[in-house]
Amino acid sequence: MKNFAEFGLEPKVLQAITELGFEESTPIQEKAIPVALSGSDMIGQAQTGTGKTAAFGIPLITKIDTSEERVVALVMTPTRELAIQVSEEIGKLSRFKGVRSLAIYGGQDIGRQIRALKKRPQIIIGTPGRLLDHINRKTIRLDDVNTVVLDEADEMLDMGFMDDITSILKLVPDERQTMLFSATMPPNIQKLANTFLKNPEHVSVMPKQVSAPLIEQNYIEVNERSKFDALSRLLDMESPELAIVFGRTKRRVDELSEALQKRGYTADGLHGDLSQNQRDAVMRKFRDGSIDVLVATDVAARGLDVSGVTHVINFDLPQDPESYVHRIGRTGRAGKEGSAWSFVTPREMDHLHFIERVTRHRINRKPMPSLAEAIEGKQRVVADRLIDVIHGDEELNEYKAITLQLLEQYDSVQLLSAAFKLLTGEKKDVQVNLTPEDPIRAKRRKPDIRSNGRRLNAPYGRSGGGRYGSGGGGSNYRDNKDRRGGYNNNRGDNRNNNYGSRREYDRDRSSGGGDRSGGGDRRPRRSYENRESRFNSDSE
Ligand SMILES: Nc1ncnc2c1ncn2[C@@H]1O[C@H](COP(=O)(O)OP(=O)(O)OP(=O)(O)O)[C@@H](O)[C@H]1O
Numbered sequence: 001m002k003n004f005a006e007f008g009l010e011p012k013v014l015q016a017i018t019e020l021g022f023e024e025s026t027p028i029q030e031k032a033i034p035v036a037l038s039g040s041d042m043i044g045q046a047q048t049g050t051g052k053t054a055a056f057g058i059p060l061i062t063k064i065d066t067s068e069e070r071v072v073a074l075v076m077t078p079t080r081e082l083a084i085q086v087s088e089e090i091g092k093l094s095r096f097k098g099v100r101s102l103a104i105y106g107g108q109d110i111g112r113q114i115r116a117l118k119k120r121p122q123i124i125i126g127t128p129g130r131l132l133d134h135i136n137r138k139t140i141r142l143d144d145v146n147t148v149v150l151d152e153a154d155e156m157l158d159m160g161f162m163d164d165i166t167s168i169l170k171l172v173p174d175e176r177q178t179m180l181f182s183a184t185m186p187p188n189i190q191k192l193a194n195t196f197l198k199n200p201e202h203v204s205v206m207p208k209q210v211s212a213p214l215i216e217q218n219y220i221e222v223n224e225r226s227k228f229d230a231l232s233r234l235l236d237m238e239s240p241e242l243a244i245v246f247g248r249t250k251r252r253v254d255e256l257s258e259a260l261q262k263r264g265y266t267a268d269g270l271h272g273d274l275s276q277n278q279r280d281a282v283m284r285k286f287r288d289g290s291i292d293v294l295v296a297t298d299v300a301a302r303g304l305d306v307s308g309v310t311h312v313i314n315f316d317l318p319q320d321p322e323s324y325v326h327r328i329g330r331t332g333r334a335g336k337e338g339s340a341w342s343f344v345t346p347r348e349m350d351h352l353h354f355i356e357r358v359t360r361h362r363i364n365r366k367p368m369p370s371l372a373e374a375i376e377g378k379q380r381v382v383a384d385r386l387i388d389v390i391h392g393d394e395e396l397n398e399y400k401a402i403t404l405q406l407l408e409q410y411d412s413v414q415l416l417s418a419a420f421k422l423l424t425g426e427k428k429d430v431q432v433n434l435t436p437e438d439p440i441r442a443k444r445r446k447p448d449i450r451s452n453g454r455r456l457n458a459p460y461g462r463s464g465g466g467r468y469g470s471g472g473g474g475s476n477y478r479d480n481k482d483r484r485g486g487y488n489n490n491r492g493d494n495r496n497n498n499y500g501s502r503r504e505y506d507r508d509r510s511s512g513g514g515d516r517s518g519g520g521d522r523r524p525r526r527s528y529e530n531r532e533s534r535f536n537s538d539s540e
């Protein structure tokens with residue numbers, strides 16, 4: 001892995017990188033930064049959590065002339081939280097150089113955005129719908145844009161943003177550099193690349209497995225009606241630092257987060273029907289740890305980078321292998337370990353195997369956590385807390401009198417056991433009602449119209465130079481990150497699953513005209529047939 005100084009970056013950018021605690025480049029950064037600096041168009045692919053944002057962010061900032069008064073670079077993301085997060089990272093990377101960047105996304109007051117635009121940002125990071133709105137209002141002009149980045153390009157396609165992206169890119173001069181980034185590159189991405197990129201260089205750091213290497217992947221076979229018990233036992237047994245629980249629909253997310261709260265967990269839900277203020281509040285609480293379980297639709301599957309997420313739980317299996325890869329990729333980031341758990345109903349076992357085949361990763365079968373394991377997990381947490389208090393510098397003197405007094409009457413084991421009982425919290429047996437979801441089935445459907453003539457573009461498994469994380473090669477980066485310790489990363493993104501398996505058409509909803517306010521997605525479900533054939537021709 002290279003030292004960032006070897007890229008010939010200017011001192012102010014290097015200083016920002018150092019401040020962020022990045023000591024060496026990650027593999028995708030090592031490969032992509034020189035290509036991006038050379039001005040070529042690029043398709044960049046690397047596993048989740050391996051620093052793709054800085055891989056395009058650093059060259060982007062490097063290229064900016066700070067005396068520039070106009071928008072010269074545009075980054076598009078599929079979701080609002082991701083726009084915010086990417087803009088935060090770009091802001092951090094550019095703070096010594098003094099580049100002006102701004103996030104533009106739906107759900108935020110447009111007047112406020114217009115005022116911020118008057119400060120003449122050079123880089124805009126936005127979601128397509130709201131960007132288009134500003135373009136139509138002439139509050140954003142793209143005549144001087146020379147660099148465009150599509151982060152999670154495949155997802156933007158899946159969400160039906162193709163038309164918006166096309167309209168936006170028509171307004172950007174042809175003489176430009178265009179770059180696509182994602183951890184997954186399904187075949188239809190080629191269409192986008194053919195349309196918008198010129199002789200792109202493929203920069204890929206993909207070992208055999210598409211999913212990030214530091215994630216232990218497990219599944220539990222469980223009936224639909226036992227899923228909630230499985231969840232609460234799993235949370236108790238594992239006591240995650242932070243966990244993201246993915247549910248299939250918005251209703252599911254609402255019901256689940258309410259049920260978890262009733263049972264005494266600090267949980268909250270995130271999906272596209274919440275107001276932007278609510279969404280921001282939930283993300284804030286999750287990032288600062290005031291909730292430790294985030295229940296979300298696929299709105300949180302892409303790009304979200306929250307440090308301390310140790311567990312991802314698929315309460316419902318995702319429809320696509322891509323979605324699985326991105327969801328579980330919310331943990332095991334930047335060299336840290338994580339674990340992923342999927343609940344699979346008996347009828348969904350085929351679908352699980354399909355995911356295993358496409359991602360080329362075995363998912364370990366685990367038994368339903370027992371009540372005893374759950375209780376033990378909770379007790380361990382309390383024991384750790386007690387020991388921390390003993391070893392910490394907290395003053396215990398004021399508790400001594402009452403303790404001694406009680407010890408005269410009761411035995412110490414009895415006393416401490418009672419304290420444990422209180423502290424572990426009686427399992428609140430509140431009635432929990434969840435509306436059952438249909439199982440995801442890998443059933444054949446009419447071929448997806450949009451997949452006609454789809455070309456297969458090595459979405460997975462071209463092993464290439466994938467040393468990173470596949471055992472030895474990644475360890476430097478990992479050690480490096482571990483030393484970095486408490487650095488806080490913040491990221492977010494959004495996009496949803498609607499009812500059933502269809503994606504939520506989670507367009508930006510602006511206060512004024514411009515954006516469509518999105519009802520259901522018109523996108524037909526990807527057919528199993530197509531997905532299989534993709535896998536097959538991929539696996540040779
Ligand atoms: N060179 C580096 N050294 C240490 N940490 C880094 C480095 N580059 C990036 N990071 C950190 O790694 C984390 C993941 O980065 P990032 O969000 O860019 O991943 P990604 O590849 O875009 O993942 P995803 O596919 O999920 O979007 C972030 O917290 C980021 O600050």
Ligand SMILES: [Mg+2]
Nearest residue numbers: 052053151303
């Ligand atoms: Mg990313």
